[in-house]
Amino acid sequence: MANPVLIEVLRGAIVESAHRGAVAVFDADGKPVLEIGDTSKPVFPRSAVKAIQALPLVETGAADAYDFGNRELALACASHSGEPAHAELARSMLARAGLNGSALECGVHWPSNHDAEIALARAGGLPNALHNNCSGKHSGFLCTCVHSGIAHRGYVRPDHAMQEMVRDAMEAVTGAVHGPEERATDGCSIPTYAVPLRSFALGFARMAAAHGFGPERAKAAKRLLSACMAEPFFVAGTGRADLLLMQAAPGRIFAKGGAEGVHCAAIPELGLGIAVKCDDGAGRAGDAIAAAVLARLLHADESLSARLLQLANPPIESRIGAKVGALTPTPALN
Amino acid sequence: MANPVLIEVLRGAIVESAHRGAVAVFDADGKPVLEIGDTSKPVFPRSAVKAIQALPLVETGAADAYDFGNRELALACASHSGEPAHAELARSMLARAGLNGSALECGVHWPSNHDAEIALARAGGLPNALHNNCSGKHSGFLCTCVHSGIAHRGYVRPDHAMQEMVRDAMEAVTGAVHGPEERATDGCSIPTYAVPLRSFALGFARMAAAHGFGPERAKAAKRLLSACMAEPFFVAGTGRADLLLMQAAPGRIFAKGGAEGVHCAAIPELGLGIAVKCDDGAGRAGDAIAAAVLARLLHADESLSARLLQLANPPIESRIGAKVGALTPTPALN
Numbered sequence: 133m134a135n136p137v138l139i140e141v142l143r144g145a146i147v148e149s150a151h152r153g154a155v156a157v158f159d160a161d162g163k164p165v166l167e168i169g170d171t172s173k174p175v176f177p178r179s180a181v182k183a184i185q186a187l188p189l190v191e192t193g194a195a196d197a198y199d200f201g202n203r204e205l206a207l208a209c210a211s212h213s214g215e216p217a218h219a220e221l222a223r224s225m226l227a228r229a230g231l232n233g234s235a236l237e238c239g240v241h242w243p244s245n246h247d248a249e250i251a252l253a254r255a256g257g258l259p260n261a262l263h264n265n266c267s268g269k270h271s272g273f274l275c276t277c278v279h280s281g282i283a284h285r286g287y288v289r290p291d292h293a294m295q296e297m298v299r300d301a302m303e304a305v306t307g308a309v310h311g312p313e314e315r316a317t318d319g320c321s322i323p324t325y326a327v328p329l330r331s332f333a334l335g336f337a338r339m340a341a342a343h344g345f346g347p348e349r350a351k352a353a354k355r356l357l358s359a360c361m362a363e364p365f366f367v368a369g370t371g372r373a374d375l376l377l378m379q380a381a382p383g384r385i386f387a388k389g390g391a392e393g394v395h396c397a398a399i400p401e402l403g404l405g406i407a408v409k410c411d412d413g414a415g416r417a418g419d420a421i422a423a424a425v426l427a428r429l430l431h432a433d434e435s436l437s438a439r440l441l442q443l444a445n446p447p448i449e450s451r452i453g454a455k456v457g458a459l460t461p462t463p464a465l466n
Numbered sequence: 467m468a469n470p471v472l473i474e475v476l477r478g479a480i481v482e483s484a485h486r487g488a489v490a491v492f493d494a495d496g497k498p499v500l501e502i503g504d505t506s507k508p509v510f511p512r513s514a515v516k517a518i519q520a521l522p523l524v525e526t527g528a529a530d531a532y533d534f535g536n537r538e539l540a541l542a543c544a545s546h547s548g549e550p551a552h553a554e555l556a557r558s559m560l561a562r563a564g565l566n567g568s569a570l571e572c573g574v575h576w577p578s579n580h581d582a583e584i585a586l587a588r589a590g591g592l593p594n595a596l597h598n599n600c601s602g603k604h605s606g607f608l609c610t611c612v613h614s615g616i617a618h619r620g621y622v623r624p625d626h627a628m629q630e631m632v633r634d635a636m637e638a639v640t641g642a643v644h645g646p647e648e649r650a651t652d653g654c655s656i657p658t659y660a661v662p663l664r665s666f667a668l669g670f671a672r673m674a675a676a677h678g679f680g681p682e683r684a685k686a687a688k689r690l691l692s693a694c695m696a697e698p699f700f701v702a703g704t705g706r707a708d709l710l711l712m713q714a715a716p717g718r719i720f721a722k723g724g725a726e727g728v729h730c731a732a733i734p735e736l737g738l739g740i741a742v743k744c745d746d747g748a749g750r751a752g753d754a755i756a757a758a759v760l761a762r763l764l765h766a767d768e769s770l771s772a773r774l775l776q777l778a779n780p781p782i783e784s785r786i787g788a789k790v791g792a793l794t795p796t797p798a799l800n
Contacts, residue, residue, distance in 0.1 A: 134468040144650030146660045148510050149726050149747030176482050239785025253587035316478030317790040326480045392483050412746035413483030451573025456651040
């Protein structure tokens with residue numbers, strides 16, 4: 133059966149397009165708090181689980197050895213926009229482990245932030261791997277390898293010790309098997325595993341509640357989510373949905389988008405984890421669904437809920453900046 | 467009832483995302499040749515109907531008065547990529563009517579072609595309205611106004627004589643009422659009307675067969691589609707799906723995409739018009755569906771059909787250029 137329509141795209145008063153999807157909200161004991169659509173269907177989480185993938189960086193002691201603060205940890209969990217501060221911080225993380233951008237195996241693309249892209253071109257520059265939205269995560273992998281005495285070359289491969297550590301963390305936190313059958317390759321060349329959407333909700337509830345695993349992992353999970361909430365710009369970039377969601381309630385909401393319409397989030401004060409997948413892979417819908425779900429779960433705080441609902445209803449503008457439509461959550465999300 | 471899934475997005479061997487949609491193929495007598503999903507549902511055609519919107523440019527005699535050849539007519543039907551040749555041609559079209567880019571009311575955006583954008587930035591330039599993907603269509607509107615002695619200011623407004631001519635042409639060609647109830651505003655500020663998807667299939671069948679209206683309109687329709695097929699680069703831009711579809715069979719396929727997952731096409735030799743809408747608005751899916759439908763309708767030409775099927779199965783690559791997935795049409799399209 134098709135998942136329900138969760139977001140409608142209005143042009144004037146007419147529905148122009150519609151996005152179906154699924155939503156899972158769980159607590160750290162595995163209790164479902166909200167499920168919309170098929171939450172048992174396997175989904176590639178893509179970049180939405182970078183905070184879980186960053187656990188080995190903290191747990192191996194690499195983050196402490198290199199004196200990483202909130203900004204570095206946030207960048208290790210980031211899909212950043214390639215703005216100058218992002219690229220510079222990735223460079224400095226690598227430098228602390230005696231490496232530079234040439235060690236990154238994530239590939240090269242222009243900054244996703246348009247102003248940063250134009251500025252780089254105007255200065256006669258070319259992008260390098262530091263501008264890749266995943267360069268912080270990859271810098272974290274490289275620092276983990278160097279600190280742990282693991283040869284870093286090929287660290288993106290499924291059979292490399294680094295990706296085995298990441299996979300073990302993903303399995304332990306989400307409770308889902310991450311085997312070769314579930315595996316494909318992410319845009320930055322590391323493995324990504326398709327497991328049931330609800331696993332990510334459970335995983336982020338555990339991360340937020342620091343509950344469901346041993347004290348070392350609990351401490352690392354808390355430290356990573358706190359770092360992201362303290363420095364949300366370094367998790368995303370100017371104007372991005374996850375940044376805006378975290379800025380709406382500093383320290384109270386963790387949010388992280390991923391490619392193909394995925395969004396994961398957590399509300400530490402409620403001990404809840406949230407996972408959203410838009411069936412068709414649209415980021416605009418994944419972001420708006422996450423905002424609508426957060427608004428619903430935080431309805432007791434009316435002013436926060438109103439701010440979140442604004443993010444769930446982004447306008448569509450013409451090229452002269454006139455509002456000609458909007459995204460709007462359907463009653464299925466209420 | 468939900469429309470069927472027409473395109474699956476594979477990552478490795480696993481379906482990561484899926485696109486639902488509808489397809490209508492009609493002949494010029496209004497006979498349905500192929501209908502998938504709900505083809506009676508109103509759809510905004512957006513830029514996919516620019517060739518119909520350009521009819522007044524030819525029918526008023528403006529195109530002849532300004533000595534427009536295939537390239538100018540193709541650009542009047544275009545969503546171009548803002549490459550230098552596109553912007554320059556729009557400029558020259560306006561100059562023939564004694565105007566310049568400041569008369570354009572479509573708004574400004576950077577070239578959608580990435581190389582053109584970077585080159586413009588590197589040269590210290592800024593985009594202007596000539597780079598807007600709709601500047602050729604708007605230049606056509608402005609030339610029509612000047613030639614016809616109509617004050618051009620406000621030519622984007624629904625009640626302006628220019629948009630009344632466009633609306634009349636759209637109604638006559640598609641056979642669908644384009645009233646205020648169906649109206650919203652397109653990204654370039656002109657009205658767009660949501661009418662049943664099948665109307666566009668019928669409309670493009672009539673355009674291609676030059677059948678279903680008087681001799682003047684038939685001649686203008688034929689001239690516009692021929693111009694687009696002769697100069698497809700000026701309808702789209704480097705690497706774009708509609709360009710690649712038209713290049714696959716020079717002079718035998720007309721194709722034009724529109725925002726929010728719309729694609730219209732025509733096969734003059736078969737007298738068929740095609741209209742596609744991806745429910746969720748994804749351009750990647752609208753393009754792939756159009757390619758798959760064209761391959762099916764042109765199956766008698768095996769080598770052409772194979773080329774079109776390649777366009778229906780575009781690869782997904784990682785940032786290092788490795789193939790990590792692909793779009794693939796579902797059996798519903800076979």
